[in-house]
Amino acid sequence: MRSFYRGCTLVSLLALGAGFAACSSGSGGSGGPAQTGLAQSALTPATSCDDVEALLRERLKQNMAKSVEAARESALQQLEAGCVWFGEDGGPVGASSSGSASSGGPVSAPTEEGGGGVDDGGAKEYSTTNTQEADVDEADFIKNDGENVYILAHGQFQIFDAWPAADIHRVASVAIEGEPKKLFVHEKRALVYSSLSPSSSPDGEIASYSSGECTYGYDCEFTGDGTPLLVTEFDISDLTAPTVVRTLKFSGSFINARRIGAAVHTIVASREPTVEGLSTWPEGLDVCSLSDQGVNPSTVAAVNSAYDKLLEKNIALIDAAPLDIQLPSVEDTVYRDGVASPKSHEPFASCENFYLSNTGDGQSFLSVVSTELGAEALGQTTIVGRPGAVYATADSLYVASRHQYGQTYGWFYDDGKATPDATTIHKFALSERAAPSAYLGSGVVKGRVLNQFALSEHEGYLRVATTTGHLPDPDTHNTVASLKQEGGELVVKGMVDHLAPGEDIRSARFYGDVGFVVTFKKTDPLYTIDFSEPEAPRVRGELKIPGFSTYMHMIDEGHVMSIGYDADDQGDFAWFQGILLQIFDVTDLDAPTLTHKEVIGTRGSASDAATNHLAFNYFTQRGLLGIPMVICEGGSGGDFGDTMTFSGLLVYKVDPGAGFTSVGGVPHPLPDASADGNGPSCGNWWSSATSFVKRSVFMEDYVYSVSEDEIRVANISDLAAPEAVVSLVP
Numbered sequence: 001m002r003s004f005y006r007g008c009t010l011v012s013l014l015a016l017g018a019g020f021a022a023c024s025s026g027s028g029g030s031g032g033p034a035q036t037g038l039a040q041s042a043l044t045p046a047t048s049c050d051d052v053e054a055l056l057r058e059r060l061k062q063n064m065a066k067s068v069e070a071a072r073e074s075a076l077q078q079l080e081a082g083c084v085w086f087g088e089d090g091g092p093v094g095a096s097s098s099g100s101a102s103s104g105g106p107v108s109a110p111t112e113e114g115g116g117g118v119d120d121g122g123a124k125e126y127s128t129t130n131t132q133e134a135d136v137d138e139a140d141f142i143k144n145d146g147e148n149v150y151i152l153a154h155g156q157f158q159i160f161d162a163w164p165a166a167d168i169h170r171v172a173s174v175a176i177e178g179e180p181k182k183l184f185v186h187e188k189r190a191l192v193y194s195s196l197s198p199s200s201s202p203d204g205e206i207a208s209y210s211s212g213e214c215t216y217g218y219d220c221e222f223t224g225d226g227t228p229l230l231v232t233e234f235d236i237s238d239l240t241a242p243t244v245v246r247t248l249k250f251s252g253s254f255i256n257a258r259r260i261g262a263a264v265h266t267i268v269a270s271r272e273p274t275v276e277g278l279s280t281w282p283e284g285l286d287v288c289s290l291s292d293q294g295v296n297p298s299t300v301a302a303v304n305s306a307y308d309k310l311l312e313k314n315i316a317l318i319d320a321a322p323l324d325i326q327l328p329s330v331e332d333t334v335y336r337d338g339v340a341s342p343k344s345h346e347p348f349a350s351c352e353n354f355y356l357s358n359t360g361d362g363q364s365f366l367s368v369v370s371t372e373l374g375a376e377a378l379g380q381t382t383i384v385g386r387p388g389a390v391y392a393t394a395d396s397l398y399v400a401s402r403h404q405y406g407q408t409y410g411w412f413y414d415d416g417k418a419t420p421d422a423t424t425i426h427k428f429a430l431s432e433r434a435a436p437s438a439y440l441g442s443g444v445v446k447g448r449v450l451n452q453f454a455l456s457e458h459e460g461y462l463r464v465a466t467t468t469g470h471l472p473d474p475d476t477h478n479t480v481a482s483l484k485q486e487g488g489e490l491v492v493k494g495m496v497d498h499l500a501p502g503e504d505i506r507s508a509r510f511y512g513d514v515g516f517v518v519t520f521k522k523t524d525p526l527y528t529i530d531f532s533e534p535e536a537p538r539v540r541g542e543l544k545i546p547g548f549s550t551y552m553h554m555i556d557e558g559h560v561m562s563i564g565y566d567a568d569d570q571g572d573f574a575w576f577q578g579i580l581l582q583i584f585d586v587t588d589l590d591a592p593t594l595t596h597k598e599v600i601g602t603r604g605s606a607s608d609a610a611t612n613h614l615a616f617n618y619f620t621q622r623g624l625l626g627i628p629m630v631i632c633e634g635g636s637g638g639d640f641g642d643t644m645t646f647s648g649l650l651v652y653k654v655d656p657g658a659g660f661t662s663v664g665g666v667p668h669p670l671p672d673a674s675a676d677g678n679g680p681s682c683g684n685w686w687s688s689a690t691s692f693v694k695r696s697v698f699m700e701d702y703v704y705s706v707s708e709d710e711i712r713v714a715n716i717s718d719l720a721a722p723e724a725v726v727s728l729v730p
Contacts, residue, residue, distance in 0.1 A: 038489050040410055041424040041444040043355035043383060053323050055356050055384055056273050059363040060318045062409060064278055065311060071280040072307040075287055079303060082291045122147030123163050123699035127619045127626075130553075132452060135394055137259040139182035139193060140614045142695050142706060148239060149697060150190060152180035153708065153728035157192050157232075159239050165702035165713050166723040171240050173730065178230050181213075184259045188237045189245075189373040191264055193254050196228040216550065216611035217451035218506070218687040221402070223364075223387050224253030224269040231266065233373065243338075246376070249331040252365065256390040256452075258397065262373045263432050265397060269387045270365035273326040277317045282306035327351070328365045334376055347380045353436045357385025359401075359424060360409030368397060368428055368437045377434035383426060391455040397428045397437060398455055398462065402448040412444045421448040421468050425455075425483070425490055443490025445481045446497075453551075453613070456510030460484060461493070461534040465508040465517050477501045478519055482534045494535040500525055506564065509552040514589065516560060520548035520567075521574070528589040540589035547580045550610050550686075553618055558587035559595075559656040561618070563610050563627065565686050566599045575638050576686045578605045579629065581652070581660055596659030600650070601631040604640035606684035608691045615691075618654070619698040624663070624716070625652045626696035626703055632682035641682045644670060647692045648712075649705035651719060664719035666705040666712050668692055 046052050126146040131138045141152040148171075149162040157180060159172040178194035185191075214220035231248040252270030259265075285306040290299045332343040348367075362385045370379040388401030401424050405416035413419040424444050428437040447466025449455065454465045462483040469476030481495040500519035507518045515529035515537075526549070528541040549562035562584070566577040578601040585593045608615035609627045617626040629650045632641030647670050651663040684690065697704040703719070705712045713724040 038444065038491070040358045040412060041442045042488065043357060043426060043439060043442055046351050046354040046356055049324065049327070049351040051356065052327070052351050052354055052384055056323050056363050057318055059360065060273065060275060061315055062360060064314050064318065067280050068307060068311055068314065072303070075285070075303050076300065078287050079291050079299060080295050121163065125621045125700050127617055127698040130613055130616050130618070132391070133393055135260065136392055137184060138614065139184055139257040141180070141182055142697070143183060143185040144697050145185070146699060149704065149711070150183060150185050151706070151728065152176070152183055152192065154730055155180065156730060157183070157190065157234065157242065158728065159236070159242070160711070160726065162704065163699060165699060168711065168713055168724050168726055170726065172242055174242050176232060181254065182257065184257070184264060186259060186262060186373055188235060190234040190236050190242065191373060192232045192234065193257070194230045194232065195225055195253065196230050216687060217389060222255055222389050224255045226271065227253050229254045229268055244335050246335065247333045248371070251329045252367065255387055258392040260394050260430060261432060263430070263434065264371050264373065265392070265430055265437065266369045266371070267390050267399070268328070268367045268369055270328040270367070272364045273323050275318050275321040278314050279310065282310040328367055328382060332378060347378055348382065353381045355381070355383050355439055357383060359385060359403060361403055361407045362386030366399065370431060370434045370437060372434040375434060379434050379436040381428060381437045381439060389449050389452050389454070391452045392430065393457050395430055396457060397430050399426045400449045400455060413446065419446050419468060421466070422446055423449050423464070423466055425462070425464065427485065427490060441485050441488040441490050443483050443492065445479065445483070445492060447479050450505050450508060454505070454508045458510065458512065458531070462490065463510050463515055463531060465505055465515070467504040471504055471521060474502050476504055478503070478505050478517065480515060480517060480529055480537060482531065482537050494537050496529060496537050496539055499527060499539065506548040507550050507552050507562070511554050516552055516586070518549045518552070526584060526592055528586055528592050530589060541592045543584070543592045543594060545594050549582065551613050551616055553616065555583070555654065555656055558585060560584045560586055561654060563607065563616060565610070575603065577603050579607050579610060583656060583659060585656070595656070598660040600629060602633055602635050602641040604632040604635065604682035604684050606630045606689035606691050608689065608694055610689045611687065615695055617696045617698065622698065623654050624698060625654050626698065628691040628693035628696070629665070630684065630691045644682055649693045649696050649703065651703055651716065663716055666703065666714050666719045666722060668705065668707055668712065
């Protein structure tokens with residue numbers, strides 16, 4: 001068996017037997033920015049599917065052995081403590097002697113938009129998707145081109161003639177297989193992403209790491225929802241009759257996507273392989289009976305012997321498992337004149353353009369799949385490793401994967417206890433065609449990224465903001481690093497370390513040579529960071545104020561606008577409160593100032609825009625800001641508000657000098673208090689905020705407020721009285 005792990009091998013794990021110790025600890029030392037983990041962060045090209053299978057089997061064995069040894073330790077502790085808790089089989093509760101896959105032991109296993117052709121009949125000025133980088137479109141469930149609105153709602157791809165605004169009406173509605181989630185629209189094509197039911201996958205299972213969509217990233221992982229992905233391409237030359245021209249059915253799930261011109265790059269995560277029959281509790285082991293005999297060499301040997309045999313049994317099961325059927329797959333079907341023509345080429349089958357991760361803490365598949373609207377080609381590049389946050393420019397795509405000390409085999413830094421978090425970053429070149437994305441190199445930074453805005457490429461350097469540690473650990477701190485590609489490595493060339501000790505990052509944003517980082521524990525320090533010398537970045541200014549920002553947006557070169565939460569200082573910590581809008585004057589990087597502040601509602605008030613930048617709509621041409629809102633009043637301190645007073649879209653006039661001037665709100669019906677409790681309420685948690693209104697679109701003097709069920713269209717001069725309401729319900 002070929003070994004790709006650079007550290008202790010499976011052979012050494014088995015040879016240790018009862019003395020097994022997971023090879024996950026560092027050797028001790030200074031830790032910090034030393035690039036000890038560059039080799040481990042690199043991806044190794046797979047020469048064949050045999051390479052991929054060998055790595056998968058080795059990872060399965062390593063992870064299995066770690067779980068079994070944790071169970072062994074628990075059993076020996078139970079032997080010494082006596083039989084205090086037990087199940088019908090004589091083993092600890094939660095253990096099983098059946099040897100089934102679900103068997104548990106005493107310890108859990110470780111675990112451009114639109115482009116649809118605006119003619120003279122469309123709005124002259126209109127808002128588009130709020131993207132991180134110019135000319136790099138991001139998938140969302142709504143798109144518009146100044147004349148038409150394209151939206152996914154209630155299982156359908158719907159198209160509305162939206163201009164003139166008061167005459168908005170649906171012109172087409174097409175049912176989508178599965179649950180439609182995201183789309184792109186470009187020229188005469190639309191690309192729709194939908195999640196299929198688990199039964200649509202090759203083996204009828206979903207990924208064990210399924211967690212739904214992760215946008216903000218503070219307490220969620222970028223793993224996708226675990227369900228198979230269907231991509232449907234429509235010809236929308238005739239807006240009244242969208243026609244399916246191609247479908248791509250992936251075994252993996254959607255994580256993210258970017259569009260540059262007609263080229264679309266989709267990131268798909270496929271689940272980790274599983275093996276039936278693995279167990280962490282030896283069949284027939286009765287710790288209770290052994291404990292009656294006391295702790296002695298004979299009883300300890302009996303426990304160890306049972307676990308040694310279990311290790312051998314599990315290894316045999318892994319060796320015999322047909323892992324090839326669990327490789328990623330795609331069914332590519334082209335439609336000509338309504339007739340399906342399945343394509344025989346399976347780009348994943350030969351494991352071409354597969355790369356193997358050396359970190360040891362992930363064996364799922366992460367694929368960058370490239371297609372071109374209006375063309376039939378498909379390119380894929382796949383990593384066998386961990387999924388992560390996705391950031392892209394017009395030329396490059398980065399995947400940033402989080403790692404924790406103790407969960408990998410080997411570590412990136414000498415002192416794992418001092419540096420318990422790390423992020424590996426893999427860089428790929430993007431093509432304007434449907435070609436495989438070339439792997440360019442990898443690097444590692446200490447700490448974990450928050451989300452895509454923690455990364456930014458500028459003039460050949462990648463800036464990355466990370467947090468090491470978790471609150472309330474006082475050793476928690478933050479780092480901003482500058483990386484440069486040198487050969488096949490992303491090398492840290494400069495960094496600001498130990499930024500804001502005792503706090504963690506709540507938002508980050510980079511513009512040109514400047515970076516802004518907001519941290520929080522009880523106050524909101526805004527740091528301005530100068531990258532004019534990228535290999536010697538430095539903090540220029542710091543501003544401490546109550547509350548914290550979760551998303552930052554540049555108004556102009558000297559002013560940053562943000563959304564986040566107000567806070568109530570409690571001494572050692574602070575309660576988050578109502579939604580907070582702020583404007584910072586950053587003209588002088590050495591002395592940033594808060595010039596304007598608007599607090600909306602009390603604790604429990606929420607906006608999708610606080611945790612999803614796609615819901616934050618700043619209409620630059622008119623200086624208007626639209627944010628979905630649920631406003632709650634009442635409550636104090638740590639108590640949530642008890643009365644919902646508004647649900648809808650708030651609109652503000654934004655001016656760096658005058659601040660936020662309320663234009664009003666587009667109200668949507670308040671929820672029925674007797675409802676089943678689903679959906680937004682006054683109990684919203686700050687990192688997973690949700691509102692009934694999800695998006696907004698500006699067209700000249702009109703705003704379109706979009707909820708899951710309807711679009712309300714109002715003139716800016718009278719937002720409380722919509723001129724049109726159209727239902728999205730079929």
